[in-house]
Amino acid sequence: MDSRKLKILSAVVDEYIRTGEPVSSKAISKLENINVSPATVRNDMALLEQLGYLEQPHTSAGRIPTFLGYRLYIDELINPPDLSDYEKQRLDSMLGGKDTPEELLIQNAVDALAEVTQCTAVVTNSVPKFSVISKVEVIPTGKRLYVILLITSNGSIKNKACRLEFDLDNEQLEFFRHYIEEHLNGISVEELSEEMLEKMVTAVSAYMVSLSPLVLGICELSEDLRQQELKVSGSEKLLSCDELDKMEVVKFIEHKNGLADLLEETFSGIQVKFGAENNNFVIGNSSLIVSKYRKGNKDVGSLGVIGPMRVNYKKIIPYIEYLTQKISYLMSDDEDIINKDTQADT
Amino acid sequence: MDSRKLKILSAVVDEYIRTGEPVSSKAISKLENINVSPATVRNDMALLEQLGYLEQPHTSAGRIPTFLGYRLYIDELINPPDLSDYEKQRLDSMLGGKDTPEELLIQNAVDALAEVTQCTAVVTNSVPKFSVISKVEVIPTGKRLYVILLITSNGSIKNKACRLEFDLDNEQLEFFRHYIEEHLNGISVEELSEEMLEKMVTAVSAYMVSLSPLVLGICELSEDLRQQELKVSGSEKLLSCDELDKMEVVKFIEHKNGLADLLEETFSGIQVKFGAENNNFVIGNSSLIVSKYRKGNKDVGSLGVIGPMRVNYKKIIPYIEYLTQKISYLMSDDEDIINKDTQADT
């Protein structure tokens, strides 16, 4: 496959993304960097069709890219330009500085991405899952009624009411608080497995049976924390794409089925997934462009854009790359940096 | 206006709701309870058109109801049948029993309504707004970092982290706790106005300036509680109505603009509002059927259905009536009942 054919394929995808109409040989040959006649382009296009990269909606129409065509375009041919300094500054100001709380940072990022791309943006946040339990409180609030408060090192706070079978006296409450503090402080949410909590249930029950609902409550709270959050911004944009099936889009907006998992299973670097290629998350002609961001040296979430197959990849990819880099930087704990420094010193 | 004409109007609306097509005089005269010829029906229909209850899409088409026609139909002519025992049982099992937590109850109700009507169902919940603050906790969780916990009598729990300028010593913390307990315990969320909190800010600041963020935190939490929740179930159903403008529906699904207010401003009993009649909440040909439910002797929320103008009112209204009654019953505190008993005794 010679380079002219690749150039033509690339041009067809570009044009199709720009106009949304099947692309004719004439239109391609008119382009600046193509210096051959329509007939030549036609010949090449016929070949690209044979190879499965292009297709014709009907005999006398221009070509549109196939899945394979998009794939090749994205993986090999695309060459997205860098962001201008102006755009970088704009994104920076939308994100906020180093002192922005994590959750707000993530929210800002997804909002900014939706704004600059004019597409639906999505983000997951597993930071709580990787953070450490810093405080567990048990507060009596009524007859046999207790509220459990779980606070993690990243500032997530969760609460839950529990009803016990008996009221606890001070001694019992103190015992439980002490026990919990001893066993949970400094444990990461991820480590806080069911087995571990089961052991705690038996241990605590040995002291007093009716304490077990409290442990179960903690279990549920940690479950909540472990469940990564999923945020979506600008979902109305999806609806205005005629390429996408309205019903499918609405179902997606309602339930976000499978999206969290799909975002999780990506590797590092920019990735593009097509709706029809996935089992769970299916919006017919959709395309998902994502990249992971990190905290310290752990992948803690994914940021991306959902649009029709013919979104402007060239424009979107640099935005996602810049934003994921930036939030990774902004989220890096000062401690991480200090640690690195100290390590370097020793 | 004689009773036959009303019968014909009613029949036209019924038929239009059933078929979605303009209704012809022939179709009406064929109906069981109409024993006159098409010509007679035509004469009556012409009159009903003059009076503004019916209209013709074009000269040689059947009639469809106007706004006025629907209004009359709903307010006077409709005679919804009772639910069967089977249906009541079905709803009961979907709702859950007397021990179901309020919030889940509301969620179940809106889901059940969406399920049985196959329409989009909505519900508001102002229970937290009318409940009483039963506990406020301030918990130190780190350097100058405190978590405020606000618990209300209905079991809502809200928390928020606050960063102060200085750390509090035990005495200061105790002072604040005591102050808060004295001034807020037993106050309803609704009463907890901004003025009141402002007074508290000044009072507390007199003792120690840096305490004010805590009061502000409480202020925000009560704001959260005051904001009635709005739940929507089955919003995809709206999308499949061709009668409704897709763009308008999508905007509604995204923002739910004005819906909460609209639901709030209803009176007791079943009410039907047409989309175009309202300023804020406008989905062109939509119809909103709602009724309030109560807790004790206070209206605390509205439950209803949104659909096209030609939804099956006869089927939907009994469902809403039954559900609002039932949740009102299920939410009535045992204390309320006991109170009534004691009052009866004295």
Place this chain on the structure above:
DNA sequence: ATTTAGCACTCTTCATCTCTGAGTGCTAAT
């Protein structure tokens, strides 16, 4: 061997036209 001009061919799209059938309003008879 590649590229290109030329041309016949295909297929969509749009406008125009006609025909059919459903439904009405009016008139005159019951």
Place this chain on the structure above:
DNA sequence: ATTAGCACTCAGAGATGAAGAGTGCTAAAT
């Protein structure tokens, strides 16, 4: 007051045809 009968209207479905965009193929040019 009701109804049968009839002329009239109008939307919708098909049919027809012209225009235009785009292709594939062939033969000539480079």
